[in-house]
Amino acid sequence: MMKKLRGRNLSHPGCLIGVTLGLTLGIVLAALLAMLNVALKADLLIWFGLTIGFGAIGWIIGDRLTSRYPALDEQVSIKETSSKGTSD
Numbered sequence: 001m002m003k004k005l006r007g008r009n010l011s012h013p014g015c016l017i018g019v020t021l022g023l024t025l026g027i028v029l030a031a032l033l034a035m036l037n038v039a040l041k042a043d044l045l046i047w048f049g050l051t052i053g054f055g056a057i058g059w060i061i062g063d064r065l066t067s068r069y070p071a072l073d074e075q076v077s078i079k080e081t082s083s084k085g086t087s088d
Contacts, residue, residue: 010062018058022051 026047033043 010066011059012062014058014060014062014065015055016058018061019051019055021058022054025054026050 026049029050030043030047033046034040
């Protein structure tokens with residue numbers, strides 16, 4: 001999968017993963033806090049904070065990973081394309 005993402009900005013997929021994780025964990029935590037009779041406003045702030053926080057963390061991690069996986073040389077991708085076409 002990383003071969004397909006090489007040379008692309010990984011901030012967006014990282015943010016998507018972070019926001020999804022934040023929403024999921026935030027909903028679970030908000031449900032637990034609601035069962036403990038915590039105020040609705042506090043529940044919503046925690047849920048929103050987790051969503052934004054994990055999204056920002058995902059964006060930062062994706063941005064750092066972008067520099068670790070630079071685009072491959074064009075010659076390598078041309079060889080891979082021609083070898084895939086002949087094996088079919």
